[in-house]
Amino acid sequence: MSRSVIVIGGGVIGLSIAYQLQRNDFQVTLLEKGRCGGQASGAAAGMLAPFSEIGEDQDDFFRLCVTSLGLFKEWQSNIKEDSNIDFEFSESGSLHVVFHEADVLALKGRLSWQKKWATSARMLSGEEARELEPALSKEVLAAMYYPEESHVYAPAYVKSLEEACRKVGVKIIEDTGQIYIHTEKNSTYVSAQNGGTWQADEYVCAQGAWGKELEETLGVSLPIFPIRGQICAYQGYAESVNHIVYSSQGYLVPKENGTLINGASEDIAGFQTTVTEKGIERLTNWNHKLFPFLKEIDPFHTWAGLRPATLDGYPLIGKLKEHPHITVALGHYRNGILLSPVTAHIVTSILKNEKTITPIDLFNPERFS
Numbered sequence: 001m002s003r004s005v006i007v008i009g010g011g012v013i014g015l016s017i018a019y020q021l022q023r024n025d026f027q028v029t030l031l032e033k034g035r036c037g038g039q040a041s042g043a044a045a046g047m048l049a050p051f052s053e054i055g056e057d058q059d060d061f062f063r064l065c066v067t068s069l070g071l072f073k074e075w076q077s078n079i080k081e082d083s084n085i086d087f088e089f090s091e092s093g094s095l096h097v098v099f100h101e102a103d104v105l106a107l108k109g110r111l112s113w114q115k116k117w118a119t120s121a122r123m124l125s126g127e128e129a130r131e132l133e134p135a136l137s138k139e140v141l142a143a144m145y146y147p148e149e150s151h152v153y154a155p156a157y158v159k160s161l162e163e164a165c166r167k168v169g170v171k172i173i174e175d176t177g178q179i180y181i182h183t184e185k186n187s188t189y190v191s192a193q194n195g196g197t198w199q200a201d202e203y204v205c206a207q208g209a210w211g212k213e214l215e216e217t218l219g220v221s222l223p224i225f226p227i228r229g230q231i232c233a234y235q236g237y238a239e240s241v242n243h244i245v246y247s248s249q250g251y252l253v254p255k256e257n258g259t260l261i262n263g264a265s266e267d268i269a270g271f272q273t274t275v276t277e278k279g280i281e282r283l284t285n286w287n288h289k290l291f292p293f294l295k296e297i298d299p300f301h302t303w304a305g306l307r308p309a310t311l312d313g314y315p316l317i318g319k320l321k322e323h324p325h326i327t328v329a330l331g332h333y334r335n336g337i338l339l340s341p342v343t344a345h346i347v348t349s350i351l352k353n354e355k356t357i358t359p360i361d362l363f364n365p366e367r368f369s
């Protein structure tokens with residue numbers, strides 16, 4: 001008989017885990033207090049960019065990100081097939097641009113070790129970068145070209161994933177209000193603010209930036225806190241940009257629907273997802289340094305989401321010692337879209353008592369306890 005699992009949280013992490021578990025013969029129910037994809041996952045720029053994001057360390061977190069990028073092509077194709085809902089997956093490649101000589105050295109340094117994974121990556125002069133990106137500023141001195149990096153249109157990816165979950169048999173229950181997990185001597189169960197209660201053989205906690213709320217019940221330290229990301233989009237300028245263009249100040253991502261996404265600021269504002277003038281100005285004050293045509297244009301759309309950050313920047317993935325039927329998958333911070341397939345694979349392996357696709361000791365959820 002197949003084992004039952006309750007997944008709490010309907011962001012990209014909870015949905016991905018639910019999808020993969022159900023495809024591996026678990027019987028999954030996903031509980032979401034609001035709407036699936038209604039928080040960070042629906043707000044993301046959708047970059048799948050481990051090489052641009054992680055330039056300092058070839059640790060197991062970097063390997064986790066690179067492994068996930070490697071899984072993405074087949075993963076997104078399976079989701080499209082199961083959901084019958086298409087979404088943009090663009091293998092556009094990316095340019096990580098710099099303006100100063102000292103930064104060129106840093107880029108060369110990262111290429112020396114990233115080359116093993118980013119086999120097609122190469123340094124470009126400013127002129128070579130402008131051959132690929134004709135609208136790029138003349139001030140750009142050099143760029144790292146990562147042909148392997150790609151992006152998805154995050155809101156559509158999450159919608160498709162949700163539908164794929166339903167089609168493969170995941171029972172999704174939304175608008176439950178807050179879900180609480182109860183661990184009593186001989187039984188664990190969950191209850192909802194709206195009155196429902198559920199029980200299963202296994203529980204997976206994927207509450208994103210709200211993960212810290214579990215600390216008291218589970219008796220472990222889960223230092224997860226929300227980092228607000230404010231982001232904006234320009235209507236009709238996507239055709240002026242061909243790649244993800246990444247810099248130390250932020251990034252631009254052209255989408256197939258014609259919008260050019262410009263992200264993202266970082267600040268601490270509790271659980272507020274409001275957009276502030278200051279937050280958007282942090283983007284609009286520098287973006288024309290990359291693309292001068294942006295100086296004259298205002299974004300047509302602004303929004304914000306809460307990245308689930310952890311104290312050391314690494315996610316928390318794994319089973320809890322005191323509660324062996326509870327697995328957490330939290331704290332994916334800036335890379336939850338990228339990390340969705342690998343997290344789903346890892347949690348499925350954990351529940352099947354199989355070896356995980358990459359080492360996970362670094363992500364031990366009890367490392368702060």
Ligand SMILES: Cc1cc2nc3c(=O)[nH]c(=O)nc-3n(C[C@H](O)[C@H](O)[C@H](O)COP(=O)(O)OP(=O)(O)OC[C@H]3O[C@@H](n4cnc5c(N)ncnc54)[C@H](O)[C@@H]3O)c2cc1C
Binds near residue numbers: 014180208333335337
């Ligand atoms: C502006 C911005 C840009 C980003 N760009 C990128 C990018 O380009 N690439 C990338 O890989 N990542 C990006 N990210 C990061 C990415 O969005 C996150 O890492 C990812 O969405 C986290 O997914 P999650 O499922 O853990 O969290 P969420 O999407 O926040 O989902 C958690 C869900 O749990 C629910 N929940 C919480 N508590 C409870 C409870 N007690 N009971 C029931 N449900 C509950 C919430 O309602 C929510 O729906 C970006 C983030 C932001 C904000």
